[in-house]
Amino acid sequence: MRQVILKGRGSAETLCIGGGAPVSIQTMWKEGIVPVLGDGRVLAALLNRIEQLRDLGCGILRFAVPDEASADALRLIAERSVLPLVADIHFDYRLALRVLQGDSRVAKVRINPGNIGSKERVRRVADACAARGVPIRIGVNTGSFPRDIASRVASGRLSRAEGLSETALREAAVLEDLGFTAIVVSMKSTSVEETIAANEAFAAKSGIPLHIGVTEAGPLIGGVVKNTLAISRLLGEHIGATVRVSLSSSPENEVIAAGEILRECGLRKGGVRIISCPRCGREGFDVRSFVEKHEAALLSCKKDALVAVMGCEVNGPGEAAHADLGITGAGDGAVIFKHGKIVRRVRSECADKEFMEELESL
Ligand code: SF4
Known part of the structure; x- marks a missing residue:
């Protein structure tokens, strides 16, 4: 060509x-x-x-x-x-x-x-x-x-x-x-x-x-x-x-x-890849809103990372244990996890900011 x-x-x-x-x-x-x-x-x-x-x-x-x-x-x-x-x-x-x-x-x-x-x-x-x-x-x-x-x-x-x-x-x-x-x-x-x-x-x-x-x-x-x-x-x-x-x-x-x-197609490497759960009746975290709100920022990030946004603590960290960083709901707040291990429990109003801090620190 x-x-x-x-x-x-x-x-x-x-x-x-x-x-x-x-x-x-x-x-x-x-x-x-x-x-x-x-x-x-x-x-x-x-x-x-x-x-x-x-x-x-x-x-x-x-x-x-x-x-x-x-x-x-x-x-x-x-x-x-x-x-x-x-x-x-x-x-x-x-x-x-x-x-x-x-x-x-x-x-x-x-x-x-x-x-x-x-x-x-x-x-x-x-x-x-x-x-x-x-x-x-x-x-x-x-x-x-x-x-x-x-x-x-x-x-x-x-x-x-x-x-x-x-x-x-x-x-x-x-x-x-x-x-x-x-x-x-x-x-x-x-x-x-x-x-x-x-x-x-x-x-x-x-x-x-x-x-x-x-x-x-x-x-x-x-x-x-x-x-x-x-x-x-x-x-x-x-x-x-x-x-x-x-x-x-x-x-x-x-x-x-x-x-x-x-x-x-294997023609693009690096950057943030997002996985997110499809949601169900167990959802305790607004996956859809979080993804819609942060998708562009995440995909613009130059970090090479797999990011998981999951709906519940019951299955979230376990099903997304292969993710470098993840977030899901827990009670009236959220948990942030890395490689399946919870690293932060945060209030809902702080979830966005603290998640982005963890992403920056990867
Ligand atoms: S992570 Fe939880 S809310 Fe999301 S689909 Fe799985 S069980 Fe349902």
């Missing part, structure tokens, strides 16, 4: 995609960004959230750029972002040029050549990217097949997965004919099987790094299930350089889900 480099710009570090580099997690910003142009506090809050996404394991962050103001806002955010930022451009190639103008620190541009228009427009974007060492991600979907491929798919001579692969290969060839090779490809499908088949077909013919995931996968639970099936299968075949778990949920949940998939 080829390697594409997102050059470190400003506060963001250089990131390699493909060619043996670790698989990166990507997510997408879900709100408009124009308000950062007029309000430093909005910008600061956004930059702070980007740092939190980085701490959760996010490696690349993509932003929709639907208009000129968004292009200007993205340049402003990229000046101080700790993550490499990707501009997502549809239809209007001039927005890509605007995102890249001046001393832009935008790290990558994502276009769908199928809706950008003429080859001349694609060339203008490629030239601007080449001048700044900025890679292009080609994103294709089943709604923007070239006419001949659409016709072959409609007549059954080509599957939709083959159509996606053929379209992506053709679009990549357009850029390569222009001498532009810093390319990443993604093929969008809402189907698990189609996602797998399209990526397998493309990878069999090209060494261009692939960004993988099921698109528009749905709400949290259904979306995680679909993406887990597709991404784990493809990564098991050594296909995929970056991943996104596309969800109708927060970017944080997308990053957490992707991180768990990479971990279970």
Whole structure:
């Protein structure tokens, strides 16, 4: 697999995609960004959230750029972002040029050549990217097949997965004919099987790094299930350089889900792993609230530890004896245990703080 480099710009570090580099997690910003142009506090809050996404394991962050103001806002955010930022451009190639103008620190541009228009427009974007060492991600979907491929798919001579692969290969060839090779490809499908088949077909013919995931996968639970099936299968075949778990949920949940998939695929080591009991009538500790409250902080922690959140003292420390650190309820308070042995009995109102202290001291 080829390697594409997102050059470190400003506060963001250089990131390699493909060619043996670790698989990166990507997510997408879900709100408009124009308000950062007029309000430093909005910008600061956004930059702070980007740092939190980085701490959760996010490696690349993509932003929709639907208009000129968004292009200007993205340049402003990229000046101080700790993550490499990707501009997502549809239809209007001039927005890509605007995102890249001046001393832009935008790290990558994502276009769908199928809706950008003429080859001349694609060339203008490629030239601007080449001048700044900025890679292009080609994103294709089943709604923007070239006419001949659409016709072959409609007549059954080509599957939709083959159509996606053929379209992506053709679009990549357009850029390569222009001498532009810093390319990443993604093929969008809402189907698990189609996602797998399209990526397998493309990878069999090209060494261009692939960004993988099921698109528009749905709400949290259904979306995680679909993406887990597709991404784990493809990564098991050594296909995929970056991943996104596309969800109708927060970017944080997308990053957490992707991180768990990479971990279970053996592609991510270290950090905090959380086990928590499913709860039952014996529950004397609010497992659900504790996990929901602390999940992001725990997963952002750089300690290498197995953490258990259990519902009762009867089974908790025993069932989670393999955990480095655990917590469960006891009477009107909680107990904190390490490797099955209780090390603290704490009042409920102090449980969060004392648990975090024990985590820090591991
Ligand atoms: S740890 Fe306790 S509360 Fe949780 S499932 Fe087991 S028995 Fe139920």
